[in-house]
Amino acid sequence: xxxxxxSTEFMLLLVFGSYLxxxxxxxxxxxxxxxxxxxxxxIIIAFLKISGISYQTFEKGSExxxxxxxxxxxxxxxxxxxxxxxxxxxVVSILTSVFIGSVVGIMSVIIxxxxxxxxxxxxxxxxxxxxxxxxxxxxxxQSGGNVSLTAVIVLFCGIFGSIVGxxxxxxxxxxxSVAKGLAMGASAHGVGTAKAMEMGVIEGALSGxxxxxxxxxxxxxxxxxxxxxx
Amino acid sequence: MKMVKGIFIILLFxxxxxxxxYLIDGLVPxxxxxxxxxxxxxxxxxxxxxxxxxxxxxxxxxxxxFFIPAGAGLLGSYGLISKFWMSILIVCSVSTVLVIAxxxxxxxQMEKKRK
Numbered sequence: 570x571x572x573x574x575x576s577t578e579f580m581l582l583l584v585f586g587s588y589l590x591x592x593x594x595x596x597x598x599x600x601x602x603x604x605x606x607x608x609x610x611x612i613i614i615a616f617l618k619i620s621g622i623s624y625q626t627f628e629k630g631s632e633x634x635x636x637x638x639x640x641x642x643x644x645x646x647x648x649x650x651x652x653x654x655x656x657x658x659x660v661v662s663i664l665t666s667v668f669i670g671s672v673v674g675i676m677s678v679i680i681x682x683x684x685x686x687x688x689x690x691x692x693x694x695x696x697x698x699x700x701x702x703x704x705x706x707x708x709x710x711q712s713g714g715n716v717s718l719t720a721v722i723v724l725f726c727g728i729f730g731s732i733v734g735x736x737x738x739x740x741x742x743x744x745x746s747v748a749k750g751l752a753m754g755a756s757a758h759g760v761g762t763a764k765a766m767e768m769g770v771i772e773g774a775l776s777g778x779x780x781x782x783x784x785x786x787x788x789x790x791x792x793x794x795x796x797x798x799x
Numbered sequence: 800m801k802m803v804k805g806i807f808i809i810l811l812f813x814x815x816x817x818x819x820x821y822l823i824d825g826l827v828p829x830x831x832x833x834x835x836x837x838x839x840x841x842x843x844x845x846x847x848x849x850x851x852x853x854x855x856x857x858x859x860x861x862x863x864x865f866f867i868p869a870g871a872g873l874l875g876s877y878g879l880i881s882k883f884w885m886s887i888l889i890v891c892s893v894s895t896v897l898v899i900a901x902x903x904x905x906x907x908q909m910e911k912k913r914k
Contacts, residue, residue: 646837647855662909685886717872
């Protein structure tokens with residue numbers, strides 16, 4: 570009986586089922602913090618705790634799902650190619666603003682983390698926090714962070730950014746649609762892009778472009794920063 | 800057929816990316832190098848977008864599901880979180896605000912300058 574619930578098929582059912590349920594709850598409530606991922610993760614953690622099935626068993630059963638993360642990051646190359654059209658006429662300004670955003674994102678994390686007494690593992694888990702989750706997880710894994718923690722931190726930053734983004738843009742007097750979209754995507758990746766789409770078509774498109782640019786730039790910058798400061 | 804071809808191409812680029820990553824001592828993760836290589840191949844027209852379009856869209860549209868197993872791994876990170884939650888909150892919120900402000904202000908200023 571127990572073996573049945575430790576099987577690959579049940580683990581996959583748990584992953585997909587909890588996510589479907591999360592999507593349903595999110596659609597009904599529209600509360601940012603009740604993101605489908607958070608609900609799904611909470612359900613799985615609760616299930617493992619209550620049933621006493623180990624995380625290792627779950628990890629082994631859901632291996633297939635985790636593996637898919639690799640090829641989907643590769644597939645993002647196609648998405649970035651498609652979004653390239655939105656660079657038109659603003660190439661230099663967009664590349665500059667996202668590049669500086671990436672540098673500020675990485676450096677502010679390192680400085681603030683050290684000031685607040687974080688250890689090395691936590692710093693490496695935090696560094697890619699503005700980048701879309703799959704890329705952030707790969708970066709964190711490479712630099713020795715805690716990948717699970719990174720996944721949740723990134724999600725938290727995304728939700729936070731999508732909530733505080735619009736009022737900050739208003740206070741700063743940002744009128745440009747391109748600037749609004751880039752800022753949302755560069756700081757809050759997918760969650761921010763969902764918000765940017767509500768602001769307008771250009772905002773949504775540029776936010777999507779910023780996700781890809783921010784991901785690539787941050788992935789290339791972090792190893793450089795590590796070399797320079799170690 | 801198209802699906803199989805698309806999956807093959809994506810996996811091929813993943814593998815190539817892992818190869819390059821190995822050669823540069825793992826400095827940049829293989830899947831990210833694979834992503835950059837795929838992008839460059841499309842940009843320089845070495846690869847027809849049609850070949851990968853459907854598969855790439857299928858993979859990326861529901862990507863959130865793929866991070867669930869890792870997220871559930873948080874179960875083993877209680878120690879780290881309970882010890883550093885304050886640091887995590889401060890870093891995430893301040894840094895996120897900074898990124899929003901910096902990107903938006905620079906972009907808007909550069910647009911104005913050009914006009």
